[in-house]
Amino acid sequence: MGSTVSNISSIAARIAILLAISVLGACVGTNLGGGTIGSGGGQRPGAATEAFDGDVNIQSLTVAIQSNPQDPTALNLRGIAFSKAGRYDEAIADFTAALKINPRYHQALNNRGNAYRRKGDEAAALNDFNRVTEISPGYPVAYVSRGEIYRERKNYAAALADFSRAISLDGRYPLAYHDRGLVHQAMGRHVEAVQDFDQAISLKPGDSPPLYARGVSHLALKRYTSAADDFEQVIEINPASVEARFGRAAANQHLGKWQEAAVDYNEILKVNPKNAEARKGRDEALARAEQSGQVVAGEQPG
Secondary structure, rough: OHHHHHHHHHHHHHHHHHHHHHOOOOOOOOOOOOOOOOOOEOOOOOHHHHHHHHHHHHHHHHHHHHEEEEOOOHHHHHHHHHHHHOOOOHHHHHHHHHHHHHHHHHHHHHHHHHHHHHOOOOOHHHHHHHHHHOOOOOOHHHHHHHHHHHHHHOOOOOOOOHHHHHHOOOOOOOHHHHHHHHHHOOOOOHHHHHHHHHHHHHHOOOOOOHHHEEEEEEEEOHHHHHHHHHHHHHHOOOOOOOOHHHHHHHHHHHHHOOOHHHHHHHHHHHHHOOHHHHHHHHHHHHHHHOOOOOOOOOOOOO
């Protein structure tokens, strides 16, 4: 009888873990992101913020952990659920518990680093990422996670090395290309940046952050039609992107499409009527549109 109860409990625990994996979009090696929010494009690729019922997943995983306290996978998954819910201290506690059971569980170690990073403890995060590269040097996610810290610190040489290492390990890793492109962009190397954004977009079509970033580099390269096209795609994906509307307005101004630029500035002002930059841009665009005969008085947007 006792064996039967134990088997049923074990099966229930496995089912809870499988359900959590499905809902979290996770696997044993789930990484929490190597990713911050990229301006203008919406959510970074890789950032773990998919919609999910956090309470349900945490409860089901808690049942699984109670059934088998020595299962590091369940602890890692519950840590991911806590992180998605913004409960970083609890997430860190779960990742740490998983690592006590299996000190070489590099995915949990990387996840803990990302939880530390999101909590604001960059030193602890960097320590974990360094440790991951030591115990699992072939794990590309760790190099992206660490590279993002280097990029934020403007240590571009180190960031480029990490992103390039990640790409050498996994040539189909869109986030690594996107992040390396951002470093090239920050260094003013926009041709190289566009090449990396192209790769990120080809690997993950419809992902708005690299589209937005590529638009920025196209602007810098004075490729205004290409820039407008990229910002257009971002707006189709995320109509609320104020940054993409600013970008498209700037591109259209360079193209002499003053009416189109005015429309974007007007859309920004609908969201934020006090945006002085948008108001100034709209007024200038409307004036230039009238001068060029693109708009008739009384037909101006807004």
